[in-house]
Amino acid sequence: MNVLAIDTSNQLLGVAVSKDGEVKAEYTANIKRNHSVGLMPAIDHVMQETETTPAQLDRIAIAKGPGSYTGVRIGLATAKTIAWTLKIPIVAISSLELLAHNVRQQNVLISPFFDARRGLVYTGLYENNYDRIHVKKEDQNILMEQWLDEVQSYQKPVIFLSQDIKQHQSLIKEKLAKAAIIPPVIDHLPRPGQLALLGAERNEDNLHELTPNYIRLVEAEAKWLKEQEQNG
Amino acid sequence: MSEYILGIETSCDETAAAIIKDGREIVSNVVASQIESHKRFGGVVPEIASRHHVEQITIVLEETFAKAGLTIDDMDAVAVTEGPGLVGALLVGVNAAKGLAYAHQKPLVGVHHIAGHIYANRLEKEFEFPLLALVVSGGHTELILMKEHGDFEIIGETRDDAAGEAYDKVARTLELPYPGGPKIDQLAHQGEANIDFPRAWLEEDCFDFSFSGLKSAVINTLHNAKQKGETLKQEDLAASFQASVVEVLTEKTFQAAKQYGVKQVIVAGGVAANKGLRAAMQAKFEPEESVELLFPSLSLCTDNAAMIAAAGAIAFKQGDRAKWDLNANPSLSLERYAKRSMLER
Numbered sequence: 001m002n003v004l005a006i007d008t009s010n011q012l013l014g015v016a017v018s019k020d021g022e023v024k025a026e027y028t029a030n031i032k033r034n035h036s037v038g039l040m041p042a043i044d045h046v047m048q049e050t051e052t053t054p055a056q057l058d059r060i061a062i063a064k065g066p067g068s069y070t071g072v073r074i075g076l077a078t079a080k081t082i083a084w085t086l087k088i089p090i091v092a093i094s095s096l097e098l099l100a101h102n103v104r105q106q107n108v109l110i111s112p113f114f115d116a117r118r119g120l121v122y123t124g125l126y127e128n129n130y131d132r133i134h135v136k137k138e139d140q141n142i143l144m145e146q147w148l149d150e151v152q153s154y155q156k157p158v159i160f161l162s163q164d165i166k167q168h169q170s171l172i173k174e175k176l177a178k179a180a181i182i183p184p185v186i187d188h189l190p191r192p193g194q195l196a197l198l199g200a201e202r203n204e205d206n207l208h209e210l211t212p213n214y215i216r217l218v219e220a221e222a223k224w225l226k227e228q229e230q231n232g
Numbered sequence: 233m234s235e236y237i238l239g240i241e242t243s244c245d246e247t248a249a250a251i252i253k254d255g256r257e258i259v260s261n262v263v264a265s266q267i268e269s270h271k272r273f274g275g276v277v278p279e280i281a282s283r284h285h286v287e288q289i290t291i292v293l294e295e296t297f298a299k300a301g302l303t304i305d306d307m308d309a310v311a312v313t314e315g316p317g318l319v320g321a322l323l324v325g326v327n328a329a330k331g332l333a334y335a336h337q338k339p340l341v342g343v344h345h346i347a348g349h350i351y352a353n354r355l356e357k358e359f360e361f362p363l364l365a366l367v368v369s370g371g372h373t374e375l376i377l378m379k380e381h382g383d384f385e386i387i388g389e390t391r392d393d394a395a396g397e398a399y400d401k402v403a404r405t406l407e408l409p410y411p412g413g414p415k416i417d418q419l420a421h422q423g424e425a426n427i428d429f430p431r432a433w434l435e436e437d438c439f440d441f442s443f444s445g446l447k448s449a450v451i452n453t454l455h456n457a458k459q460k461g462e463t464l465k466q467e468d469l470a471a472s473f474q475a476s477v478v479e480v481l482t483e484k485t486f487q488a489a490k491q492y493g494v495k496q497v498i499v500a501g502g503v504a505a506n507k508g509l510r511a512a513m514q515a516k517f518e519p520e521e522s523v524e525l526l527f528p529s530l531s532l533c534t535d536n537a538a539m540i541a542a543a544g545a546i547a548f549k550q551g552d553r554a555k556w557d558l559n560a561n562p563s564l565s566l567e568r569y570a571k572r573s574m575l576e577r
């Protein structure tokens with residue numbers, strides 16, 4: 001099975017091709033650049049490297065967020081149209097879960113997160129059980145301070161993974177002290193090859209209905225909903 | 233062999249796709265409007281527009297191909313609006329177009345949204361050059377001279393608000409529901425233009441426009457009346473406002489048409505649907521036998537993808553090809569776009 005994986009949900013641009021459970025080519029660029037410029041040339045590159053034609057693709061795997069609204073949309077618009085026009089399944093994976101796969105240790109909690117400004121983060125809580133990642137707490141948008149209180153209550157070591165780790169490091173240490181584990185920088189980057197492998201084994205999503213996992217409502221909409229509630 | 237072009241348009245709040253044949257014939261034309269969603273907020277919320285585009289894009293594409301009874305293999309090229317417009321909205325269309333073109337190794341063509349509005353007319357009537365286009369919409373008020381296909385020279389543009397923007401702002405002041413422009417047109421027909429609002433002619437022989445002064449005058453008149461406890465008839469206010477906008481648009485277009493000796497005058501963009509503007513233009517140009525006045529059908533005035541495919545067909549023929557790094561350009565200039573396809577030739 002040939003899988004094309006696409007991750008443009010955060011700063012890192014990641015594209016990979018896997019064949020029959022093996023990662024054949026991976027491209028990542030961890031620079032501040034518009035993904036709309038870089039994505040298709042990157043796809044073309046990994047496809048050529050692996051001598052894969054679009055018609056030979058069996059699946060598309062996509063990181064569906066949370067993350068940058070625009071970034072996720074660039075990936076999803078591309079992935080959805082490719083899957084639709086080639087009539088092949090699309091599989092969407094949480095961008096946080098994808099990052100959690102970087103951890104191999106057992107008996108630790110994994111908290112991948114992306115900074116969401118004003119003290120907020122997008123995060124979820126995961127656990128690696130013999131190379132199966134399990135969700136302990138759903139992806140959410142929460143104040144980092146509150147989140148740290150919640151994970152502390154498990155009384156287990158917690159591995160934090162994030163490209164935005166620097167901004168939050170002191171608070172994490174302060175709250176969790178020795179229970180907090182911060183691995184080397186390379187572990188904070190999601191692997192598109194991993195996304196391709198996950199895409200090969202997961203159930204497919206409904207293509208037309210697939211939307212980014214923004215987690216947050218648009219401000220105007222949240223306000224409008226609140227007004228509707230108040231007006232009964 | 234016929235030539236088929238797929239067009240994709242997502243620059244604002246319509247998710248649209250269309251297939252046209254041989255540059256001028258609509259085979260299928262699908263528009264998913266988001267108006268109902270944005271009504272709640274009294275205007276287009278860009279982030280919400282972008283979200284809807286992602287939800288709609290493959291559904292709209294599927295309908296477009298189904299209605300045409302064609303497949304992507306039948307297409308000669310994929311054309312997409314690359315700008316101007318809302319960046320987040322444009323990005324969905326651009327990346328969808330790239331996905332389609334890449335998956336089937338089809339040529340990709342980026343199209344300027346205003347070129348699309350002008351070329352909407354070519355789906356109904358062949359162009360004769362030189363021609364003059366008046367593009368009026370919520371975001372644009374421009375007079376564009378075309379000496380040949382793909383060549384666009386802006387000879388006049390608004391220095392502040394677009395005509396459609398002035399309509400929307402006045403509509404909001406009158407507390408009309410969104411979208412307010414067409415409502416003002418309706419009211420204007422039931423009222424009398426008995427308030428003397430200013431007309432901004434600017435310098436002599438200048439084809440630029442300005443509508444912010446007019447907009448302020450309308451708002452001031454309303455406030456003053458309110459303070460004095462008088463009530464102005466909404467219909468009369470709308471009629472007087474519309475009279476000012478229409479007179480300036482018509483007069484300047486007429487003068488420019490004469491000065492450049494054009495064979496056709498095309499009125500394009502959302503405001504081209506305005507009944508008052510249509511009537512005034514027709515009356516003004518009626519005695520001029522050497523100039524043909526063209527308005528697109530109402531369904532082609534508002535944003536659609538058939539117009540993008542129509543403009544794309546010309547750019548495609550002229551050799552304009554986008555690469556895989558094509559990006560959305562929210563402030564793409566029409567003249568730079570025109571030069572680009574000229575350079576390719």
Ligand SMILES: [Zn+2]
Pocket residue numbers: 345349369501502534535
């Ligand atoms: Zn438009």
